[in-house]
Amino acid sequence: MVTRSWLFDAMIYMYALSLLFYFSDFANASRSAKRMGTGLLLFVWVLQTAYLAMSLYGHLTQWAFVRSDVIFMFSWLIVTISLIINRFFRIELFVFFVNVLGFAILALNIFGNPHVVPIRSAWEVNDELLFIHISLAIGSYAAFSIAAIFSGMYVFLHNQLKTKNFSQAVMRLPSLEKIEHYTYLSVIIGGPLLLMALSLGVVWVFLEGDRNLLLDPKVINSFFVLAAYAFYLFQHKSMRISGKKLAVWNLAAFCIVVLNFVVSNLVSDFHGWIWS
Numbered sequence: 001m002v003t004r005s006w007l008f009d010a011m012i013y014m015y016a017l018s019l020l021f022y023f024s025d026f027a028n029a030s031r032s033a034k035r036m037g038t039g040l041l042l043f044v045w046v047l048q049t050a051y052l053a054m055s056l057y058g059h060l061t062q063w064a065f066v067r068s069d070v071i072f073m074f075s076w077l078i079v080t081i082s083l084i085i086n087r088f089f090r091i092e093l094f095v096f097f098v099n100v101l102g103f104a105i106l107a108l109n110i111f112g113n114p115h116v117v118p119i120r121s122a123w124e125v126n127d128e129l130l131f132i133h134i135s136l137a138i139g140s141y142a143a144f145s146i147a148a149i150f151s152g153m154y155v156f157l158h159n160q161l162k163t164k165n166f167s168q169a170v171m172r173l174p175s176l177e178k179i180e181h182y183t184y185l186s187v188i189i190g191g192p193l194l195l196m197a198l199s200l201g202v203v204w205v206f207l208e209g210d211r212n213l214l215l216d217p218k219v220i221n222s223f224f225v226l227a228a229y230a231f232y233l234f235q236h237k238s239m240r241i242s243g244k245k246l247a248v249w250n251l252a253a254f255c256i257v258v259l260n261f262v263v264s265n266l267v268s269d270f271h272g273w274i275w276s
Contacts, residue, residue: 007047007051008110009132010047011044011047011048011106011110012103012106012107012110012132013132014040014043014044014047015040015041015044015099015102015103015106016103016136016193016196017040018036018037018038018040018041018044018099019037019096019099019100019103019192019196020037020189020192020193021033021034021036021037021040022034022037022041022092022095022096022099023096023188023191023192024037024188024189025037025092026092026093026096027184027188027233027237028188034086034092038083038086041079041082041083041086041099042083044079045076045079045080045083048072048075048076048079048106049076051072052072052073052076055072071105071108071109072106072109074105075102075105075106075109078098078099078101078102078105079099079102081098082095082098082099082102085098096192100195100196100199103196103199104199104200104202104203107129107132107199107200107203108203108206108207110129111129111203111204111207129200129203129204129207130204132200133197133200133201133204134197136193136194136196136197136200137193137194137197137201139189139190139193140189140190140191140193140194140197141190141257141261142190143186143187143189143190143193144186144187144190144194144225144229144253144254144257145254145257146182146186147183147186147187147190147250147254148250148251148254148257150179150180150182150183150186151183151247151248151250151251151254152247152251153173153174153179154176154179154180154183154244154247155244155247155248155251156173157170157173157176157179158176158243158244158247161176176243180242180243180246180247183247183250184236187229187232187233187250188233190229191226191229191230191233194222194225194226194229195226198219198222198223198226201219201222202214205219218260221256221259221260222260224256224260225253225256225257225260228252228253228256229253231249231253232246232249232250232253235249
């Protein structure tokens with residue numbers, strides 16, 4: 001059964017948006033974010049169920065499933081289990097990571113399926129996977145850049161207030177509490193976007209069949225970026241660290257982002273196109 005990939009693209013993007021809301025709920029205990037995440041995930045489940053039912057109906061005369069059907073059923077089962085757990089238990093972080101796995105498996109099934117036709121006739125299916133991967137990565141870098149700007153503002157304002165320098169520039173800035181809150185929100189958005197971008201990147205490497213690409217300097221450094229911001233969130237959420245120390249750490253994490261974007265691309269085997 002040949003299927004236009006717009007249906008699967010809708011699943012991928014809604015799945016990604018659902019994960020953002022789920023992570024926001026974990027970080028801020030937001031009931032509205034949880035409802036949005038659950039609603040989007042439920043819609044993904046409905047689309048998966050409809051496609052799976054049509055696919056299975058097409059195989060009624062056969063005794064064996066093709067590989068894509070098995071992987072798709074596994075992804076559907078993960079979404080189903082996560083919805084049940086989300087309904088009856090309060091373990092948001094578990095649901096988030098389970099769905100990151102489901103997100104990667106769904107992408108593997110979609111972009112590894114030879115019967116999926118790209119939206120653009122000039123593209124291959126892997127080109128769409130790469131497009132989504134790059135879109136998510138750019139989104140995460142934009143969020144981290146905004147977080148770094150806010151952290152810079154925090155350090156500046158903190159130093160000015162400490163020396164009691166109440167200039168006009170200082171008076172026009174938001175409060176330290178608001179700046180810290182905006183920084184935190186930016187990292188909450190950037191972190192899951194980068195995690196999903198990396199998961200799709202791993203899927204792309206798997207489909208390309210060259211596992212050595214996982215040892216590429218940019219890939220390795222991207223995991224360091226993810227670890228740096230995960231530690232930022234850990235400090236804020238679990239260690240209750242705030243203020244200038246957290247802002248300085250966020251600036252240090254952004255230095256790794258810059259290192260990843262500049263230095264790694266110069267020595268990367270398959271990210272050098274950025275400079276072309």
